[in-house]
Amino acid sequence: MPESPPASSSQDPLVVLGAGYAGLTVAEEVHRRSRGSVPVVLVDRHPVHVLRTELYEVGEIARASGDVGRWLVPLAKVFDRTSIRLRQGTVQAIDLARSAVQVDGQELGYRALAICLGNVANYYGVPGAAENTESVYRLTAAARTASALREMERSSTELSGERRPRVVVVGGGSTGTELAAEIATTDWASVLGSPTRPPDVFLVAGSLPFLYGFPPHLIDRARRTLRRAGVTIIHGLNVERVEPHRVHLADGTVLGCDVAVWCAGVEAPPLIRDLDLPHGKGGRLLTEPTLELPGHPGVFAVGDVAEFKDPRTGLLVPGTAQAALSEARTAARNLVARLTSRPLEPYRYRERGVIVALGVRRAAGTVGPVTLWGRPARLLKRAVEREYSRSVERGEPSGLL
Numbered sequence: 001m002p003e004s005p006p007a008s009s010s011q012d013p014l015v016v017l018g019a020g021y022a023g024l025t026v027a028e029e030v031h032r033r034s035r036g037s038v039p040v041v042l043v044d045r046h047p048v049h050v051l052r053t054e055l056y057e058v059g060e061i062a063r064a065s066g067d068v069g070r071w072l073v074p075l076a077k078v079f080d081r082t083s084i085r086l087r088q089g090t091v092q093a094i095d096l097a098r099s100a101v102q103v104d105g106q107e108l109g110y111r112a113l114a115i116c117l118g119n120v121a122n123y124y125g126v127p128g129a130a131e132n133t134e135s136v137y138r139l140t141a142a143a144r145t146a147s148a149l150r151e152m153e154r155s156s157t158e159l160s161g162e163r164r165p166r167v168v169v170v171g172g173g174s175t176g177t178e179l180a181a182e183i184a185t186t187d188w189a190s191v192l193g194s195p196t197r198p199p200d201v202f203l204v205a206g207s208l209p210f211l212y213g214f215p216p217h218l219i220d221r222a223r224r225t226l227r228r229a230g231v232t233i234i235h236g237l238n239v240e241r242v243e244p245h246r247v248h249l250a251d252g253t254v255l256g257c258d259v260a261v262w263c264a265g266v267e268a269p270p271l272i273r274d275l276d277l278p279h280g281k282g283g284r285l286l287t288e289p290t291l292e293l294p295g296h297p298g299v300f301a302v303g304d305v306a307e308f309k310d311p312r313t314g315l316l317v318p319g320t321a322q323a324a325l326s327e328a329r330t331a332a333r334n335l336v337a338r339l340t341s342r343p344l345e346p347y348r349y350r351e352r353g354v355i356v357a358l359g360v361r362r363a364a365g366t367v368g369p370v371t372l373w374g375r376p377a378r379l380l381k382r383a384v385e386r387e388y389s390r391s392v393e394r395g396e397p398s399g400l401l
């Protein structure tokens with residue numbers, strides 16, 4: 001942006017960047033707490049809130065044949081009864097010195113700012129990974145993956161001999177695990193309405209332990225469930241290179257495949273990494289305990305875009321929707337406090353639990369002191385997801401697991 005006098009004025013709105021789990025909740029909570037007296041502008045490149053935690057459901061997305069309405073909530077419907085204004089556009093730059101952001105070539109001044117732009121796939125510089133793999137981090141990417149799998153299955157009966165189509169999923173965290181299990185347990189013949197050959201699914205867990213950071217009993221259960229579903233887990237090897245239909249591992253093994261999907265990790269978007277601010281892992285923004293950016297009162301970083309170390313445990317708060325939603329509530333309270341010159345409060349992370357889907361009918365998780373397996377865990381996960389999407393439509397985002 002060119003050097004010029006400050007762009008912001010006291011008439012400017014609170015600007016929220018990103019309408020994901022963090023941004024939507026910040027906007028709704030500030031509107032509710034201030035009874036609509038704080039003007040709020042929410043900027044997103046899409047006019048919808050994407051139910052991103054459900055994007056591993058590629059079998060169902062393939063069944064829907066391009067109709068992805070179930071995985072999104074139109075924002076116009078959410079903001080119907082509020083004074084929150086949606087500005088559809090791509091955020092290109094944030095100018096903290098001038099309190100302004102650049103959206104599709106136009107400047108938007110702010111009185112206070114919430115940066116909630118999420119993350120992008122991290123390819124760790126692996127040659128060919130970005131070009132030759134699919135992903136499920138965005139709705140458009142998940143829809144492309146579903147369509148590639150559909151096409152793979154459609155032509156599977158033409159394969160010679162007993163050969164089955166093969167999928168390689170890269171990344172042994174929760175996203176890779178949920179995706180591999182989903183692909184292996186989907187009834188592809190019913191999705192296509194014609195005979196198919198079920199796929200062989202390989203999960204390349206990489207050099208980090210499988211489901212790193214999850215409770216040990218959940219990891220054991222997940223490993224056994226995946227094995228029973230026919231997923232082959234490859235431990236301890238990173239991907240070195242990806243060519244079309246060939247994934248090269250660090251020990252020289254080459255996995256031929258019909259579809260490869262990258263679930264190996266995420267990093268902050270480039271416009272965030274370029275900001276002259278303290279950064280953590282993957283370029284995430286480091287914040288004060290109040291979620292404000294150091295040296296920038298009234299500017300908050302919330303959700304996956306931020307790295308927050310819990311001062312009580314010394315552990316990083318996980319990059320989950322669950323954490324994004326709870327951070328957003330604290331950030332909203334602090335934004336209103338900042339605008340009314342009241343003291344800010346520190347963010348406290350409390351995990352409600354975690355449930356990992358392990359195929360279309362199974363899951364494993366812990367909720368408080370309770371451990372859940374199999375079908376009940378899967379039903380609970382679906383119920384929580386359904387309640388979240390209904391609560392968004394009501395304009396009162398609830399929690400997630």
Ligand SMILES: Cc1cc2nc3c(=O)[nH]c(=O)nc-3n(C[C@H](O)[C@H](O)[C@H](O)COP(=O)(O)OP(=O)(O)OC[C@H]3O[C@@H](n4cnc5c(N)ncnc54)[C@H](O)[C@@H]3O)c2cc1C
Binds near residue numbers: 056090091
């Ligand atoms: C397959 C999958 C399953 C998951 N399962 C779970 C789960 O079970 N439980 C859980 O708690 N978490 C889960 N997660 C993690 C969770 O989805 C993220 O932690 C969560 O989305 C973070 O919320 P956010 O608001 O920070 O970012 P996002 O939800 O990604 O929102 C970011 C928003 O910013 C917008 N945006 C980005 N850049 C720009 C730009 N330049 N201009 C305009 N708009 C922009 C995007 O369009 C998007 O709307 C899962 C993630 C994936 C991919």
